[in-house]
Amino acid sequence: MKRLKLLFASSIGKKFVAAVTGLIMFGFLLGHAAGHMKIFTGAGADGVPHIDHYGQFLKDFGAPALPPMIALWGARLMLLGSVILHVVAVLMLSDQNKKARPVDYVKKKRAAASPAALYMMVTGTLILAFIVLHILHFTTGNLPMLGKHVHGEVYNNMARSFSQWWVAIPYLIMMVIIGFHLYHGVWSLFQTLGLDNPDRNALLRGFAIVFAIGVTATFCLIPLSFMFGGEPAVDNEGMNRIYEYTHDKLSSH
Numbered sequence: 001m002k003r004l005k006l007l008f009a010s011s012i013g014k015k016f017v018a019a020v021t022g023l024i025m026f027g028f029l030l031g032h033a034a035g036h037m038k039i040f041t042g043a044g045a046d047g048v049p050h051i052d053h054y055g056q057f058l059k060d061f062g063a064p065a066l067p068p069m070i071a072l073w074g075a076r077l078m079l080l081g082s083v084i085l086h087v088v089a090v091l092m093l094s095d096q097n098k099k100a101r102p103v104d105y106v107k108k109k110r111a112a113a114s115p116a117a118l119y120m121m122v123t124g125t126l127i128l129a130f131i132v133l134h135i136l137h138f139t140t141g142n143l144p145m146l147g148k149h150v151h152g153e154v155y156n157n158m159a160r161s162f163s164q165w166w167v168a169i170p171y172l173i174m175m176v177i178i179g180f181h182l183y184h185g186v187w188s189l190f191q192t193l194g195l196d197n198p199d200r201n202a203l204l205r206g207f208a209i210v211f212a213i214g215v216t217a218t219f220c221l222i223p224l225s226f227m228f229g230g231e232p233a234v235d236n237e238g239m240n241r242i243y244e245y246t247h248d249k250l251s252s253h
Contacts, residue, residue, distance in 0.1 A: 011096060014089045019192035021086035022185050026211075028079055029182070033218040039155060040225075049155035056152070087128065094121065123181040130174045137161070162226035171223050179216030183208050 007013035035058075038051040062071035136142045138157060141149030147161030162168045186208035190196050196204060 008089070008092065011093070014093050014096075015192045017085055018089040018093065019189050021082040021089070022189055024079070024082040025086065026182070026186065026189075029178075029215050030211075033215050036222060037218065039158065039222055051154045051158075052152065055154040083128075083131070087124070090121075090124065120181065120184055123177050126174070126177055127181055130178075158222060159226060162223040165227060168223035168227050172220055175216050175219045178219075179212045182215060183212035186211055 007017060035054055036051070038054045039049065041050045043049045044053060058072050060068050133143070137146050138149070138161075141151065141157075143149075146167050147157065147164065149157050149160075162171070187205055190204045190208070
């Protein structure tokens with residue numbers, strides 16, 4: 001705790017904490033997006049969608065050395081800690097900047113800053129609120145008005161929710177907001193870690209753009225598939241198995 005206080009005592013320390021926790025969250029988003037692509041790979045011979053098997057894999061990860069859910073909750077707690085530290089560091093840096101310049105500029109020079117940079121606090125606040133709602137919606141199932149939730153039925157939970165346009169469209173909007181936040185966040189990470197340099201800044205900015213668009217597009221594909229395609233499974237055999245499985249499940253609830 002003492003070392004953490006010393007780290008937060010300096011401006012460089014706060015930026016370092018924001019960068020490292022941001023890196024952890026970026027890694028989580030990348031893994032989360034990759035895992036959710038299982039929704040497009042069909043189902044097993046038992047008719048259970050691969051995305052449901054993936055959900056069970058996360059619960060059982062670490063077995064038999066660890067009891068079920070232990071590794072998953074460990075990852076969740078680490079992610080929660082990263083989010084908290086990231087928010088605290090960013091708020092402290094923002095407050096520090098305001099105190100360093102108590103009187104604002106007579107004429108603000110915003111031309112050099114991108115919209116993503118100018119509205120980081122706004123997009124960050126919206127993302128924080130979205131995380132809470134997303135957990136209540138798809139993890140704990142406490143928001144049945146957004147689609148009935150059944151634990152273990154990842155595919156069906158998404159189908160119930162994203163087949164409703166008034167759930168899917170706000171979700172898509174939030175994915176775009178996350179994309180803007182990611183772009184500036186990744187670029188800022190390179191700067192904080194001292195990786196930026198005039199001879200490679202174009203490449204680093206390009207990576208930040210591609211990363212942000214890639215993650216955003218990946219998450220957007222899922223609700224769009226349910227909204228316009230009905231079934232996002234890509235192979236016909238897998239689609240048929242999923243249809244039989246989900247039809248039975250949805251009919252029983």
